Amino acid sequence: MDGDWEGTTAEERAEEPAREENAVEMSSESSVRVQIFGKVYQLRGDGDPDRTRRVAELVDRKMGVLADSRVASDSYRIAVLAALELADELLELRDAEERRQGRAAGESDRLAALLARVDQVSHEDEPPADDRSFYAAAD
Numbered sequence: 001m002d003g004d005w006e007g008t009t010a011e012e013r014a015e016e017p018a019r020e021e022n023a024v025e026m027s028s029e030s031s032v033r034v035q036i037f038g039k040v041y042q043l044r045g046d047g048d049p050d051r052t053r054r055v056a057e058l059v060d061r062k063m064g065v066l067a068d069s070r071v072a073s074d075s076y077r078i079a080v081l082a083a084l085e086l087a088d089e090l091l092e093l094r095d096a097e098e099r100r101q102g103r104a105a106g107e108s109d110r111l112a113a114l115l116a117r118v119d120q121v122s123h124e125d126e127p128p129a130d131d132r133s134f135y136a137a138a139d
Contacts (some may be wrong), residue, residue: 032056036065037075062086 032049034056035039043052062082063075072078 002105034060037067037078057085 006018007068027045029044030049030052032052034043036056036059041056043056045052059082062085063078066072066078066081066085072081
């Protein structure tokens with residue numbers, strides 16, 4: 001999600017439709033209005049606006065859960081704790097993906113060894129290359 005995070009005032013929000021039209025005409029960037037922890041942000045970037053909204057909703061929910069649990073009282077500390085929890089979740093997912101890829105690589109190696117063994121066994125039953133002409137001529 002690329003974009004600038006800036007809080008907006010009521011006056012800025014009233015002017016935003018005109019600014020948003022100009023931004024669309026001048027570049028491929030999109031502008032998305034989101035609300036996180038009770039504050040409205042106008043986010044600009046070249047990412048997918050729906051994805052930006054989903055990310056903002058995730059952050060808002062995480063901050064809300066932390067505020068409800070009374071782990072911290074000011075919004076700055078809640079935001080930092082939310083960032084830490086989301087980063088931890090991301091690392092857990094990355095670690096799980098690495099483990100999955102490791103298992104897949106191990107299975108791939110095991111299957112390659114089995115195929116090599118099958119190929120070796122199947123060639124043991126074939127006559128040597130020079131003897132094939134003898135068997136063909138004998139028929």
